[in-house]
Amino acid sequence: MLYSKSAEYAIQAMIYLSENKSEKPIMISKIAASYDIPYQFLAKIVQTLVKQRLVKATRGRNGGINLGRPSHEIYVNEIVHAIDGPPPEREQCVIGLDLCSDETPCPLHDKWKPIRYKIAEMLAGEHLDDLAERVTAKREKMKK
Amino acid sequence: MLYSKSAEYAIQAMIYLSENKSEKPIMISKIAASYDIPYQFLAKIVQTLVKQRLVKATRGRNGGINLGRPSHEIYVNEIVHAIDGPPPEREQCVIGLDLCSDETPCPLHDKWKPIRYKIAEMLAGEHLDDLAERVTAKREKMKK
DNA sequence: ATTATATAGGATTATAAGGTCTTGTAATAT
DNA sequence: ATATTACAAGACCTTATAATCCTATATAAT
Ligand code: FES
Ligand code: FES
Numbered sequence: 354m355l356y357s358k359s360a361e362y363a364i365q366a367m368i369y370l371s372e373n374k375s376e377k378p379i380m381i382s383k384i385a386a387s388y389d390i391p392y393q394f395l396a397k398i399v400q401t402l403v404k405q406r407l408v409k410a411t412r413g414r415n416g417g418i419n420l421g422r423p424s425h426e427i428y429v430n431e432i433v434h435a436i437d438g439p440p441p442e443r444e445q446c447v448i449g450l451d452l453c454s455d456e457t458p459c460p461l462h463d464k465w466k467p468i469r470y471k472i473a474e475m476l477a478g479e480h481l482d483d484l485a486e487r488v489t490a491k492r493e494k495m496k497k
Numbered sequence: 498m499l500y501s502k503s504a505e506y507a508i509q510a511m512i513y514l515s516e517n518k519s520e521k522p523i524m525i526s527k528i529a530a531s532y533d534i535p536y537q538f539l540a541k542i543v544q545t546l547v548k549q550r551l552v553k554a555t556r557g558r559n560g561g562i563n564l565g566r567p568s569h570e571i572y573v574n575e576i577v578h579a580i581d582g583p584p585p586e587r588e589q590c591v592i593g594l595d596l597c598s599d600e601t602p603c604p605l606h607d608k609w610k611p612i613r614y615k616i617a618e619m620l621a622g623e624h625l626d627d628l629a630e631r632v633t634a635k636r637e638k639m640k641k
Numbered sequence: 642a643t644t645a646t647a648t649a650g651g652a653t654t655a656t657a658a659g660g661t662c663t664t665g666t667a668a669t670a671t
Numbered sequence: 672a673t674a675t676t677a678c679a680a681g682a683c684c685t686t687a688t689a690a691t692c693c694t695a696t697a698t699a700a701t
Binding site (some may be wrong): 412414417 | 675676677678680696
């Protein structure tokens, strides 16, 4: 819908890292088990995150991964772009009628444009610290 | 993003029918050429639209398709559902954390819920008559 | 009746996303 | 040193969507 399954898994993994802050690296297998993500698949996704410097990897025994930066400096859209690639330079029209522009709007353009903006705003406005906090709150509630 | 490529083609084809109202059937190949849609692929999509009664087909020489109902009675979401299937009964969480509900919201829930509503509203609130009119306007502008 | 033409529909192929398997390589505990 | 552990990485498999091929069938013009 908004991002690929891979990006969704990446977000979940990053939230996990943000929730379980520790100097010691956290194993990918642990995260995979916790969120019920196929281990090998997550490992592959993490490789990309490492290349993009969003996480740091420590190899070998007692190895694992850590956040590449403080959690309050990592925003959701960064994660999405790291996995799915950067957003298109020119916006595409929702119903595929040539390019999207205010000058030549398609029938849905006026309704779609503010929605698209809201989505971008949502992804750009949330950093991992916020997310982790609220995920923890969700878990608490679900226990009851 | 919001719907499959097939559904997008279906919307385009329906708009075409709405723009070119005529008692005589309109050929699928004409529509396909006009919107640059692979002919055979569109023909297949149209088969589904016919089964769902959104368009009526006339076979044989001078055959083609027509809208199944007056254009002001056909809404975009009907077309999407006809092609992509009905929407899920229970809303899925944007970041895949169990089911979505106000009681156990995920970190993005509060920002995502109104957006999701806006999208549904957009698709349910536009009928073909509106769309066709505005597409024609778009074409006019692009000529200049 | 015959022929041309347009949709109907099953079978098949292409591409991409999602997911698995196997081997390599780095780090560390013993 | 060596065995073990955990990420790295490429090859491979699976599934869903997108697209194509080919033949059947309906209809109207001749
Ligand atoms: S022109 Fe279609 S969404 Fe902007
Ligand atoms: S709980 Fe995540 S979107 Fe509602």
